Amino acid sequence: MSSSIFGISAEYDVIVIGGGPAGATTAGLLAKRGHRVLVLDRERFPRYHVGESLIPAFMRPMEEMGLTERMDERGFERKYGGSLVWGNNQVPWKFGFLKGKYPYAFHTRRADLDAMILDRARELGAHIIEDATVKEPIEENGRVVGVRYALRGMDGVREVRAGLVVDASGQARVLSRRFTDVKWHEELRNVAVWTYYDNCERLEGDEYTNILIEGLDEGWFWAIPIDKGTISVGYVTRSATAGEGGQSLEDLFHSEVGRTTKLKHMLRNGRQSAGFRTARDWSYHSDRFYGDGWVLVGDSAAFVDPLFSTGVALASLAGSTLAQIVDQIIKHPEIETKALDRYATAYSGFFDEIREFVERFYDRTKYKEFYHSLAQEMIDPEHERKPADDFVTLISGLSGNHPMFHIGLDDLIADVSQPEITKS
The missing domain is CATH 3.30.9.100 (D-Amino Acid Oxidase; Chain A, domain 2)
Known part of the structure; x- marks a missing residue:
């Protein structure tokens, strides 16, 4: 059955699986840049979720x-x-x-927050389908080119295609479960x-x-x-x-x-x-963050223990970064693999640093000065600020020095934009 009977196109620039903070931010900022984006979520918003701080x-x-x-x-x-x-x-x-x-x-009550972000993505131009369960990716020649999904209370499975599919399905891990293996962090089980x-x-x-x-x-x-x-x-x-x-x-x-x-x-x-x-078992890390035609963001990629309330911020920050990168991939398809590799490397490293800090913070035999110094060691090795300020900066997520926030693609774009030189 064609999706078009619901006023939804059969083809998009990007499909986003999941309308939580990671998916809604990615979709909204891509739509804001003028791209055709479809969000599929299995729930009807507002819906309950933990993570209120x-x-x-x-x-x-x-x-x-x-x-x-x-x-x-x-x-x-x-x-x-x-x-x-x-x-x-x-x-x-x-x-x-x-x-x-x-x-x-x-x-905040997450039901209210998540609904607000998803509504904003809709306002920015993203197409949203709720009560839509993604059944499987569509693959052609080893590349993901779309998904098949079912609508609650309706017969049949529908197909929709896109240049790139983003898995923002959270701990459901719709594509992540299919294409990646997960490493559980034993210290945080x-x-x-x-x-x-x-x-x-x-x-x-x-x-x-x-x-x-x-x-x-x-x-x-x-x-x-x-x-x-x-x-x-x-x-x-x-x-x-x-x-x-x-x-x-x-x-x-x-x-x-x-x-x-x-x-x-x-x-x-x-x-x-x-x-x-x-x-x-909340803390895990996928062994791959992207593949041919697909990419992970938010909890589908990794999750760190909830000790410092980082989950929603990391998911939406990653969505913002991914939207910037996918915007350039749509304009310059030749850079897809290298651009997503930079995203995956930076994103994976970001999680690892937070995980390391949380694991060491779990040692409750220390004084607060130890935890302050630990933060300084990670984000301010030159000791330019007070250790207490470094601690607050780190747990606020505002250090801003990590490569995750500074992924450059200009060199990749320049390489594919160079005109061919013909020999006379």
Whole structure:
């Protein structure tokens, strides 16, 4: 059955599988550049998703999308820093985001945030089909040239073709699962169990909007203020040891809450307002980020432990970078392989650096000065700034020095644009 009966073309410049932050940002910024883009998502937005706390780096791609003011208008709560009970003797400490263009991020219900970004992609000209499950890629001569998809509640499978297919399907990994192998990071093979509480107290004073991260001997809690009285609360611990002795994850959650200090105080008058959700083994890395006619972005490529709330920012930042690269590939198809190789190398390296920092941060036997120095070692080896400032810069995602943010293609374009010299 032809897709055209729904007012959707059978051919596009780019197909994006998945309408979350990575896919919507990629699609919106490509459409903004004048390209024909189709987004296929298996859900109907707004839809639930975890990951409600953001970091300032997220504001960069949102500025490109024209959404920074809209986030305030929607009433998302600004986040100005974080509070930790972490390290030697579990001493409380805190940080504030540095002054600059965006000295804040947001806490938000992801259903509302993701719907806003996808709606903006639609406004910018991307074609969006929801309730559309991608069944398989279409391959010709070893190249992916489109996908087959089914619409919920309708018979038949439809085909749509494009010059490039972007897998932004998150942990569903529609193409990634088919074309790549995944490396799991053994040091970060964790399980999370989370729920929501109403009528909670907030941190006091200048910590009022902070995310709380409270470490214990065997794991750690997050507490994210979603609005004035509701917080998201989750517990993360090792998958290998969770539930030992037959204890359920829910019982483990409640028993560990009782061992906290700041979190227990926040919840003392609260009431649980939702059931529990769980997720396991969150940290992984695909062995390939692209192939002939396809490329990965966001969680379909890799994911790092949620300790510093980097997931949404990394996904949307990568979407912004990929949109710039694909824009040039459409104009200069001959550079596709080399351009995507530069993207993959930089993107993979970016994940590896964040993973290394998170793994070392998980050593809770140190003092905060150690964690500050660790950040300085990674992003400021010349010691041009204070270690505490380097720490905030790193976890804000604003170091800006990584090759991920500076992928140049001018030399590749120049090579293919040189006129042929004919011999007389």
